[in-house]
Amino acid sequence: MKPVSTDHVTAFRHFNRYFTRRIGALDDHYLGQDRPLGEARLLFEIGDGVSLRELRSRLGLDAGYLSRMARALEAQGMVRVGVPPHDSRLRIVELTPAGRLEVQEQNRRADALVSGLLDGLTPGQRAELTGALATARRLLRLAGIAVEVVDGASADARACLDAYAADIDTRFPEGFDKSDLVGPEEVTGEAGAFLVAYEEGRPVGCGALRRLETGTGEIRHVWVHPDARRLGLARRLLDGLERAARERALDVVRLDTHRTLTEAQAMYRACGYTEIPAYVDHVYAHHWFEKRLGPLPEPGPE
Amino acid sequence: MKPVSTDHVTAFRHFNRYFTRRIGALDDHYLGQDRPLGEARLLFEIGDGVSLRELRSRLGLDAGYLSRMARALEAQGMVRVGVPPHDSRLRIVELTPAGRLEVQEQNRRADALVSGLLDGLTPGQRAELTGALATARRLLRLAGIAVEVVDGASADARACLDAYAADIDTRFPEGFDKSDLVGPEEVTGEAGAFLVAYEEGRPVGCGALRRLETGTGEIRHVWVHPDARRLGLARRLLDGLERAARERALDVVRLDTHRTLTEAQAMYRACGYTEIPAYVDHVYAHHWFEKRLGPLPEPGPE
DNA sequence: ATGTCTATTTGACTTTAGTCAAAGAATCTC
DNA sequence: GAGATTCTTTGACTAAAGTCAAATAGACAT
Numbered sequence: 001m002k003p004v005s006t007d008h009v010t011a012f013r014h015f016n017r018y019f020t021r022r023i024g025a026l027d028d029h030y031l032g033q034d035r036p037l038g039e040a041r042l043l044f045e046i047g048d049g050v051s052l053r054e055l056r057s058r059l060g061l062d063a064g065y066l067s068r069m070a071r072a073l074e075a076q077g078m079v080r081v082g083v084p085p086h087d088s089r090l091r092i093v094e095l096t097p098a099g100r101l102e103v104q105e106q107n108r109r110a111d112a113l114v115s116g117l118l119d120g121l122t123p124g125q126r127a128e129l130t131g132a133l134a135t136a137r138r139l140l141r142l143a144g145i146a147v148e149v150v151d152g153a154s155a156d157a158r159a160c161l162d163a164y165a166a167d168i169d170t171r172f173p174e175g176f177d178k179s180d181l182v183g184p185e186e187v188t189g190e191a192g193a194f195l196v197a198y199e200e201g202r203p204v205g206c207g208a209l210r211r212l213e214t215g216t217g218e219i220r221h222v223w224v225h226p227d228a229r230r231l232g233l234a235r236r237l238l239d240g241l242e243r244a245a246r247e248r249a250l251d252v253v254r255l256d257t258h259r260t261l262t263e264a265q266a267m268y269r270a271c272g273y274t275e276i277p278a279y280v281d282h283v284y285a286h287h288w289f290e291k292r293l294g295p296l297p298e299p300g301p302e
Numbered sequence: 303m304k305p306v307s308t309d310h311v312t313a314f315r316h317f318n319r320y321f322t323r324r325i326g327a328l329d330d331h332y333l334g335q336d337r338p339l340g341e342a343r344l345l346f347e348i349g350d351g352v353s354l355r356e357l358r359s360r361l362g363l364d365a366g367y368l369s370r371m372a373r374a375l376e377a378q379g380m381v382r383v384g385v386p387p388h389d390s391r392l393r394i395v396e397l398t399p400a401g402r403l404e405v406q407e408q409n410r411r412a413d414a415l416v417s418g419l420l421d422g423l424t425p426g427q428r429a430e431l432t433g434a435l436a437t438a439r440r441l442l443r444l445a446g447i448a449v450e451v452v453d454g455a456s457a458d459a460r461a462c463l464d465a466y467a468a469d470i471d472t473r474f475p476e477g478f479d480k481s482d483l484v485g486p487e488e489v490t491g492e493a494g495a496f497l498v499a500y501e502e503g504r505p506v507g508c509g510a511l512r513r514l515e516t517g518t519g520e521i522r523h524v525w526v527h528p529d530a531r532r533l534g535l536a537r538r539l540l541d542g543l544e545r546a547a548r549e550r551a552l553d554v555v556r557l558d559t560h561r562t563l564t565e566a567q568a569m570y571r572a573c574g575y576t577e578i579p580a581y582v583d584h585v586y587a588h589h590w591f592e593k594r595l596g597p598l599p600e601p602g603p604e
Numbered sequence: 605a606t607g608t609c610t611a612t613t614t615g616a617c618t619t620t621a622g623t624c625a626a627a628g629a630a631t632c633t634c
Numbered sequence: 635g636a637g638a639t640t641c642t643t644t645g646a647c648t649a650a651a652g653t654c655a656a657a658t659a660g661a662c663a664t
């Protein structure tokens with residue numbers, strides 16, 4: 001990785017300071033108008049039936065603290081606390097109509113506040129701001145996603161492959177048969193690699209590399225969760241797989257794609273892959289690509 | 303003002319939620335690692351000798367609360383509290399070497415954190431993020447600036463005119479004589495108007511409208527504080543002055559500019575002003591502009 | 605069935621953050 | 635020089651936020 005220039009760091013910190021001071025502070029104020037901030041935040045996070053366990057990990061709260069707050073909200077008639085049938089250690093909290101009303105009111109206030117803020121801008125400036133914020137969010141999300149090499153047999157790897165299979169099963173007209181997925185032994189150690197992308201602890205993408213008989217690498221199952229698309233994550237996964245190939249002394253990687261996956265084909269081309277004749281016969285393959293990996297993993301400035 | 307589309311509002315709130323959760327929370331954590339957040343923030347705000355009064359207004363704290371925190375920091379050897387010679391009711395706090403060290407350490411940590419965050423992006427993506435954040439900040443600042451009609455004799459108006467005079471005195475090769483400024487009576491009531499732009503309570507720009515003998519309006523002294531330039535504030539001031547002209551049944555406005563102020567000339571052209579022959583003889587004038595004001599102040603989408 | 609683990613609850617705390625009012629000291633206004 | 639005003643300090647509070655540990659109850663593995 002290139003070192004981060006101090007200019008970018010200070011620019012980021014300036015924005016951060018400005019934003020939290022101007023907007024964040026404002027935010028806390030409208031939320032905590034009638035009740036303690038902790039309770040208000042909690043109420044806000046309870047959509048339709050969340051377990052305390054989930055809330056605890058999401059908000060990073062102490063178990064005792066959370067328990068008491070939930071009970072306090074229950075006493076105020078804002079939430080109902082119930083026991084889920086499958087595991088009676090857990091507690092499910094859900095909003096009562098009164099609670100729902102209060103959340104709506106919070107939302108209304110927050111909307112009014114933002115609306116007042118944007119009011120001073122022309123429609124063109126509003127659109128520009130929205131665009132800039134969308135770009136910033138996209139890049140911040142991407143920056144927060146870590147791509148890791150995991151065991152191909154791990155729960156996260158299998159979960160990703162299952163999601164991948166279900167996903168393309170709906171996209172391929174002929175459906176998709178899970179027996180086509182790589183086995184754990186093909187993507188472990190010297191044989192290959194399995195990458196999983198994590199966003200805030202949740203797996204949101206994967207990719208596999210395996211060694212072909214010909215001594216070249218094959219990339220398979222590059223997949224990104226629908227929530228994490230259009231961030232540039234597939235490229236990151238691809239980069240990681242190419243790195244893994246280099247580490248295993250494979251200086252050529254190949255892959256095939258289905259004709260329906262046109263975005264994927266465009267991405268492979270953009271990443272330096274060139275279309276080649278069929279190198280293997282494969283049920284779901286209609287296009288074949290290859291990339292010769294340079295010796296130095298030093299990309300120029302983008 | 304056009305109503306704010308709900309799309310912009312929800313987009314803004316999404317960003318806000320994401321950003322405060324991911325970045326803001328993180329922020330509080332590194333700051334408050336060794337000491338309470340309040341104290342850490344305070345320490346951070348004390349640059350080189352600030353009065354408690356200043357801190358109180360800047361951070362919006364209770365006088366008693368602040369006094370105690372300052373004394374606590376003093377007891378810890380982080381700051382020195384002194385009495386300024388000119389007013390012994392006030393207290394000046396400044397960092398001791400130990401305090402300075404701690405602030406540096408805070409900064410180092412924050413930088414490292416941001417650096418780690420940006421580390422996952424390519425140089426191109428980092429630049430894109432920095433650009434998006436700069437755009438967002440610029441527009442947020444602009445949105446937070448309120449342009450108000452004030453009395454031409456008010457302290458804020460005079461302060462702006464003084465700053466304006468000092469500013470152009472350095473830019474005009476021949477200097478600038480303050481007797482050329484409009485008098486309060488020229489820009490009050492039906493005669494004219496004086497606008498001041500406020501950012502978080504501080505005046506950061508101004509503009510004057512006065513009535514010419516010919517029954518047209520004249521715009522003068524459009525000025526923006528150096529800290530608030532490149533936000534698009536001059537256009538806002540100009541808009542406000544044109545509105546004021548329309549309200550006074552002046553459907554033509556004129557203005558003159560000095561040859562050195564080329565950005566200003568470009569802006570007038572971009573705002574629909576056309577260059578005309580000299581309508582008046584004036585020491586500092588080299589270019590004259592005019593704009594015919596349409597009956598409806600309804601700008602198309604930008 | 606026994607032990608281990610997980611999720612919540614409860615009790616007993618502490619710290620932080622903040623408010624309000626009164627008092628003291630200095631400055632400013634007339 | 636009297637009175638109003640400004641800034642800080644101090645005392646006496648309160649509420650919110652959070653911590654820690656022990657207890658309880660259910661789930662899960664062997």
